[in-house]
Amino acid sequence: MxxxxxxxxxxxxxxxxxxxxxxxxxxxxxxxxxxxxxxxxxxxxxxxxxxxxxxxxxxxxxxxxxxxxxxxxxxxxxxxxxxxxxxxxxxxxxxxxxxxxxxxxxxxxxxxxxxxxxxxxxxxxxxxxxxxxxxxxxxxxxxxxxxxxxxxxxxxxxxxxxxxxxxxxxxxxxxxxxxxxxxxxxxxxxxxxxxxxxxxxxxxxxxxxxxxxxxxxxxxxxxxxxxxxxxxxxxxxxxxxxxxxxxxxxxxxxxxxxxxxxxxxxxxxxxxxxxxxxxxxxxxxxxxxxxxxxxxxxxxxxxxxxxxxxxxxxxxxxxxxxxxxxxxxxxxxGTLSDERVDHTDNAPLPGKPIALEANNVTLRTPDHMRAVIEHVTLRVEPGQHIALLGPSGSGKSTLLEALVGLRDAEGDILLDGRPLSEWSEPSLRGRTFILTQKPRIIHASLADNMALGRPAASRADIEKAAELSGVLGFTAGLPLGLDTIIGEDGAGISGGQAQRVALARLFLRDAGLIILDEPTAHLDAALEQEIIQSITRYARGRTLIVATHSPAVAKNLDRAWRVTPTGLVEAPLSARAKGVA
CATH class of the missing domain: 1.20.1560.10 (ABC transporter type 1, transmembrane domain)
Known part of the structure; x- marks a missing residue:
């Protein structure tokens, strides 16, 4: 690279x-x-x-x-x-x-x-x-x-x-x-x-x-x-x-x-x-x-x-x-190089589940003066679906970003046994998908915003993604439907609607590792359940990590871990059912 x-x-x-x-x-x-x-x-x-x-x-x-x-x-x-x-x-x-x-x-x-x-x-x-x-x-x-x-x-x-x-x-x-x-x-x-x-x-x-x-x-x-x-x-x-x-x-x-x-x-x-x-x-x-x-x-x-x-x-x-x-x-x-980026590495093909392993990972604030979370050890098997639970400010979002190389981390993070540093940026971004709590929404149509997940997507693919993410639920009453223009940072639609627009990008991708940070935030219980079921169905055969406060979301996944300042603690099934986080 x-x-x-x-x-x-x-x-x-x-x-x-x-x-x-x-x-x-x-x-x-x-x-x-x-x-x-x-x-x-x-x-x-x-x-x-x-x-x-x-x-x-x-x-x-x-x-x-x-x-x-x-x-x-x-x-x-x-x-x-x-x-x-x-x-x-x-x-x-x-x-x-x-x-x-x-x-x-x-x-x-x-x-x-x-x-x-x-x-x-x-x-x-x-x-x-x-x-x-x-x-x-x-x-x-x-x-x-x-x-x-x-x-x-x-x-x-x-x-x-x-x-x-x-x-x-x-x-x-x-x-x-x-x-x-x-x-x-x-x-x-x-x-x-x-x-x-x-x-x-x-x-x-x-x-x-x-x-x-x-x-x-x-x-x-x-x-x-x-x-x-x-x-x-x-x-x-x-x-x-x-x-x-x-x-x-x-x-x-x-x-x-x-x-x-x-x-x-x-x-x-x-x-x-x-x-x-x-x-x-x-x-x-x-x-x-x-x-x-x-x-x-x-x-x-x-x-x-x-x-x-x-x-x-x-x-x-x-x-x-x-x-x-x-x-x-x-x-x-940075320096302009005449070298060519090597896309032919040994990373798994898009859509194939990716094994994730984090060993003794510590995350610090940007000034490195304070640890956000310390000594995280986590192993996610290929195709496994897990939930990360914890109160706001516990470090869930920071950990998720570190798992795909968007934040510096101390310790070892491996995808399919390869250190994160050995993955080229094109391969890493092509084989993973992350949805943050505040996704980027641009001044364009709803369809164009969803197509950011795959610019070459057909209109039929975009409409299918809109259906799976629940976007069609609120565009049906709009005169222009998916062609409705929205403002920068989602001006003109609610926070929950903006979240669904960003979530639609997932259904246009073929990532082997899917990381979602509060994907059902601002949604009512019925729509939350509908969306999480669409996500889990789509993620079958793929590795899925979801950070959430919702016990209803967590119980749809295979395992759950609670984020603490000193690492991760597995949350028993009974604890998840009660919404302990």
Whole structure:
């Protein structure tokens, strides 16, 4: 199983570059086309410059008639149109590749986030997680859509241009080959400062986005406590910090462009000076005369030699932004790994009963200062149904969550003889089902809420689950039935109805271990008996653990245990009948 690094960890530079290269593979053919098209357009540029110089040379030196020049003009127009088409293809395919990569990365991050236990110690705050998946992933677009293509042009095209020009005119070729490499060198020096500033800007953006999201979610609490003004000032302060850091990044980006323009201007001026002095017969560095056609070709190519570097410089800050964004993503959500999760373990198939064993398990509060329950020893045979009894606050819910890895526990918990730590998250979640006292209900239809148990469930399966869970009992009088929209956390329905909606998810699953925490809470005695009978019928051949206060529920199960601060004590059948807990 792939494990994530702690959120506080920040990966080294070469590791971030490796991750960017791995993400590039998700761009597919579109990414390669976005790289190849501009290079091909650059090669056509040499032909375009030569045709243009030749046409002007014939028109000026030889005073050629227009009929002689027309073929060259038409070829020139064709090349211009071809280069424009290649440029449009490069832009379009670059965006397509970037969108594919962003979609893949968001799906990976979301799956990785869901694979973590909800109460994992290294889980990021919801605001930071949302900012990473939305904002920081979005910051990678320019890197994949434009920078990769621009860097390929900056590396390949100046060498191609220099190799073509050098045999034609060695002086201009040497000027190009000497001045062009200075630009990337000084850009790299500027880039070091840009990376530091961009890292700080990305961190400030995550801080602001996460803070705003979390404060928005807790707006009612802040209002009740009279903290709205203080939090508003805090957000304003964070916004100002982001503004200042963004301006620092822009200053460095402008400096990078200035460095490029300075050396590019020197190179173009050097070639122009060489051509001009040669034409007036002041320089004699050539063995043959410099023709008008060749001189114009060199002047036309002079700015084009530096143009790929100029494009790369314009996009250079996108590289720093991408690395900063990826660092921030991995700092908040953990390391992105190219390993694949192994789903082919030796865990039982879904639906097969799972044996559960807990040996000397102690559960503590999140701060580890107090034990909730100590020295729990429990063995549940495959297919056995048991009840956990005990007053509120005795630790039943905490114990149930620990049995399926949702809480840290001291001691050994084994499912089918395998330690809980050896189960992969997908296998563990696929083979177990837990219903807590406060199940998650989202703003959607009743049917959509039930389908969270199995998103691919058919309408017939959902209706069957609604029947078994008693949901149809209260939806029959609703105009839209199962398509009725409810609010967040079950707004619009009662607590008992929300419990039945969540319970319906059980009947859409095929889990081998079923854990239910007060599944019949808020139900009347008749409906309680009906629901528990549906549960026990469905759980035949599966392992079932139910935490309950109800003696009527407990007597439908095979055995019962009473939860005490020092462990579990078996409750005799007679005690269960009397409702002793």
């Amino acid at each position: 792939t494990r994530s690094s702690p959120p506080s960890a920040r990966r080294p530079e070469n590791s971030v570059s490796h991750t960017l290269k791995l993400l590039q593979t998700q761009g597919g053919a579109a990414l390669w086309l976005s790289i190849a098209a501009p290079i091909l357009a650059g090669v056509l540029l040499v032909w375009q410059a030569w045709i243009l110089a030749s046409t002007l040379g014939q028109a000026i030196e030889n005073v050629a008639p227009i009929s002689t020049l027309l073929p060259g003009i038409f070829i020139l127009l064709g090349i211009v149109l071809a280069r424009a088409g290649l440029s449009a293809i490069a832009d379009h395919t670059g965006i397509i590749a970037a969108e594919r990569i962003k979609l893949h990365l968001r799906q990976t991050l979301f799956s990785q986030l869901l694979a973590k236990p909800p109460r994992a110690a290294n889980s990021a705050a919801s605001g930071l997680a949302a900012a990473s998946i939305v904002d920081q992933v979005e910051a990678l677009e320019s890197y994949f859509a434009r920078y990769i293509s621009a860097s390929a042009q900056g590396i390949v095209l100046p060498l191609v241009f220099g190799a073509i020009i050098l045999p034609i005119d060695w002086v201009a070729g040497v000027l190009f080959l000497v001045s062009a490499p200075l630009i990337p060198i000084f850009m790299a020096l500027v880039g070091w400062g840009a990376q530091v500033a961009t890292d700080r800007q990305a961190k400030a953006l995550s801080h602001l986005s996460g803070r705003f999201s979390d404060r928005l979610r807790g707006l009612l609490t802040l209002k009740l406590l009279g903290r709205e003004e203080a939090e508003t000032e805090g957000i304003v302060s964070a916004s100002e910090a982001l503004r200042q850091r963004t301006l620092k990044v822009l200053r460095i980006a402008f400096l990078s462009s200035a460095v490029l323009e300075f050396f590019a201007a020197l190179g173009v001026a050097g070639v122009a000076l060489y051509v001009g002095l040669t034409f007036i017969d002041y320089l004699h560095l050539r063995t043959s005369p410099l023709t008008l056609q060749l001189g114009m070709f060199l002047l036309l190519m002079a700015p084009e030699v530096y143009n790929p570097l100029r494009v790369m410089a314009a996009q250079y800050h996108d590289r720093a932004s991408a690395k900063a964004a990826l660092n921030e993503i991995e700092a908040n959500l």
